Amino acid sequence: MSQKKVIKMLREMQREFNFAWKETALRSLIVVAFFLSAISLLAGALTINDQEDLALRLNTEIKSEQLQILKGKTDPGDIAYSLFHLTFDPPSELAFVAVGQRNELTWLHRVRLLALEGQIHETSDANPEILTLGHLDFSFFLSVLLPLLVIGLLFDIEAREHRDRRHELICSASRFGNRIFLIRAMVRSLLLAAAVTVPFIIAAINSNITLIQASSVIGLTLFQIVVWLALSQFITRRMREAATAGLSLISIWLVLTLLIPIIGKIFVEYRVPVPNGGSILLTQREAVNDAWDLPKTATMKPFTEAYPEWREYGDVGKPFEWKWYYAFQEMGDRTAKPIAQALYKGMRDRHEAMAWIALLSPSLLIERRLTALAGTDVLQHLRYIQCSRRFHAEMRHFYYPFLFHEKAMSESNLAEIPEFKPCAL
Numbered sequence: 026m027s028q029k030k031v032i033k034m035l036r037e038m039q040r041e042f043n044f045a046w047k048e049t050a051l052r053s054l055i056v057v058a059f060f061l062s063a064i065s066l067l068a069g070a071l072t073i074n075d076q077e078d079l080a081l082r083l084n085t086e087i088k089s090e091q092l093q094i095l096k097g098k099t100d101p102g103d104i105a106y107s108l109f110h111l112t113f114d115p116p117s118e119l120a121f122v123a124v125g126q127r128n129e130l131t132w133l134h135r136v137r138l139l140a141l142e143g144q145i146h147e148t149s150d151a152n153p154e155i156l157t158l159g160h161l162d163f164s165f166f167l168s169v170l171l172p173l174l175v176i177g178l179l180f181d182i183e184a185r186e187h188r189d190r191r192h193e194l195i196c197s198a199s200r201f202g203n204r205i206f207l208i209r210a211m212v213r214s215l216l217l218a219a220a221v222t223v224p225f226i227i228a229a230i231n232s233n234i235t236l237i238q239a240s241s242v243i244g245l246t247l248f249q250i251v252v253w254l255a256l257s258q259f260i261t262r263r264m265r266e267a268a269t270a271g272l273s274l275i276s277i278w279l280v281l282t283l284l285i286p287i288i289g290k291i292f293v294e295y296r297v298p299v300p301n302g303g304s305i306l307l308t309q310r311e312a313v314n315d316a317w318d319l320p321k322t323a324t325m326k327p328f329t330e331a332y333p334e335w336r337e338y339g340d341v342g343k344p345f346e347w348k349w350y351y352a353f354q355e356m357g358d359r360t361a362k363p364i365a366q367a368l369y370k371g372m373r374d375r376h377e378a379m380a381w382i383a384l385l386s387p388s389l390l391i392e393r394r395l396t397a398l399a400g401t402d403v404l405q406h407l408r409y410i411q412c413s414r415r416f417h418a419e420m421r422h423f424y425y426p427f428l429f430h431e432k433a434m435s436e437s438n439l440a441e442i443p444e445f446k447p448c449a450l
Contacts, residue, residue, distance in 0.1 A: 042212050051178065051213065052094070055220045059175050061166055062412070063224040069121040069162030070228070074126070080113045080133055087111045101427035101434050102347025104442075105138035105420070112136055113239045113443045114409035114414055117400040119234045122225075122242060123164035125401030134413060139425055140357040141417045142309040142365055145410065146302035163225065167249055168388035169282055171221065173438075176254035178213045180260075181267035182206055198260040207258060214254045222246055241398055245391050252387045282388040289382030289389075297378055299371025300364050309361035316353035323433070328352040331359070338429040348428040355421065369407055376403045412448035419443045 046052065066400040087109055094107045113133035120127065136144045183206050221245050229239040256277060265268040316324050321341040329336040339348045383390040420443050427434055 040218070044114050046216075049252055049257060052218070054177055055173065056057075058171075058220040059224065060219055061170060061174075062163070062221045063165035065161055065163045065170075066121065066224055066228050068160075069164075070126055071339065072124050072162070073116045073121045076116060076127065076132070081110070082132065083135075084111050084113075090279065095439050099433040099435070101424055101432070102350065102394075104434060104439075105347075105351065105424045105428075107137075108442070109135045110416070110420075110443075110445050112409075112413040113404070113447065114412075115447050119238050119242075119399040120401050121228070121232070122162065123165070123395035123399040123401050124160045124162045124353045124405055126394035126402055127401050128160045130403070130406045132409060136413065136417060138351060138354070138417075140309050140354040141414065142358050143313075145413065146306045155361065164399075166391050167221075167246055167395070168392040171246070172253045172282060173275075173277050174217060174221075174386065175214065175250055175257060176271065176278065178217060179254065179257035180211050180274055182210055182257075183261050183265070206261075207253075210254055210258060214226050214250050218247055218250050221250075238398060242395070245394060249391055256345060260278050266320050281286040281386050285382065285386040286389045289292050289379060289385070293375050293378045295377045297371055299375065300368050304369070305364045305368060308364055309357045312360035313353060313357035316356065322352040323427055324349060324356055325397055327359075328356060331355075332425070335425065335429050349424075349429075351424070351428060353420075369410070372403055372407065408448060413445075415443045416443065 028140065091108055097108075098104050112135060114127075116127065119219075131145075134144055225242060225246070227238070229242075239437065257274060260273050260277075261270045264273065325339045325341060328340040338348070379389070380393065384391050397404070423441070423443050426432070427438070
């Protein structure tokens with residue numbers, strides 16, 4: 026496009042802006058868009074702040090409990106049994122934009138040296154990893170509400186001129202012909218984009234998110250507006266009645282935003298079955314409870330095969346020994362391990378399958394991309410679970426030498442008890 030054409034286009038856009046801004050309905054819709062954007066950002070920020078406050082409060086309480094528990098204690102088995110640690114997945118700086126799975130999947134646990142599977146899945150939800158419509162936050166606003174605002178702005182752009190019998194006059198008076206209505210739609214869409222992104226830019230300035238992250242969110246916002254601008258132009262060019270065009274666009278919105286994600290979710294759940302956390306919990310607890318009635322060699326033999334370094338210390342001569350107790354706790358985890366692996370593989374497979382469904386739904390595509398950017402999707406949850414497992418393994422490797430050597434813990438040993446450190450995103 027030549028420089029002269031660009032200048033003419035900009036002048037025409039300025040002219041259309043002046044006309045558009047005189048419309049009370051347009052100004053009202055822009056104000057509504059601004060406040061919806063701001064409210065959604067605020068709602069997300071409040072949710073994340075509440076989660077951060079909860080993690081801080083629980084961590085403080087557990088630290089206080091630990092100090093009380095450790096006073097005067099030297100028995101490693103008793104200490105490991107009584108001492109809880111908080112594992113948690115701290116929110117990213119961008120989490121306020123898309124709370125995602127943090128509202129559905131457990132992001133913190135109180136754990137100790139007992140069987141980990143029961144501690145993880147005792148509070149876990151069944152399988153909400155492919156939730157389609159979520160919590161009120163900026164992601165929900167962009168994916169669900171923003172298309173309705175675009176429709177409200179553009180559904181009668183040409184129909185009103187047909188109704189007032191000015192369509193031919195406007196086209197003939199403009200140097201752009203009937204493309205003047207595309208320019209008009211672009212101007213209105215730019216106004217809407219400004220109203221939606223300004224609150225986010227303010228929030229971004231007041232947070233620690235990077236320029237790349239902020240640009241990605243703004244880019245997704247513009248992508249959503251452009252998609253619905255194109256759909257609106259496609260419909261309004263073919264339908265002269267505003268009511269018909271509006272109803273058609275709402276129908277498309279229902280299909281793309283609600284029906285495709287919901288039907289896709291049902292289809293993926295059917296095609297990719299996964300066990301639930303309850304079956305893992307039950308299997309692990311049955312294995313642990315059964316160990317009390319079995320010969321101690323039934324526990325120690327497979328345990329020392331997994332840990333050959335403790336084979337010469339594997340004999341249990343007393344009715345109860347801590348090393349035997351923690352050995353059958355770990356064996357309970359190993360019994361439930363195939364089910365847990367199937368669950369996490371299924372969650373990952375469902376997440377990947379929904380990526381294909383998202384290609385048919387711009388709203389679902391945006392929601393998934395935002396949760397990925399914010400570190401609040403199911404993949405981040407699985408990373409957190411893996412991080413908790415590594416910490417539990419670290420605790421085992423710390424306590425086992427004391428348990429198998431039957432060695433009391435000194436003050437310096439107590440200071441070396443592992444502390445959970447969140448894994449990086």
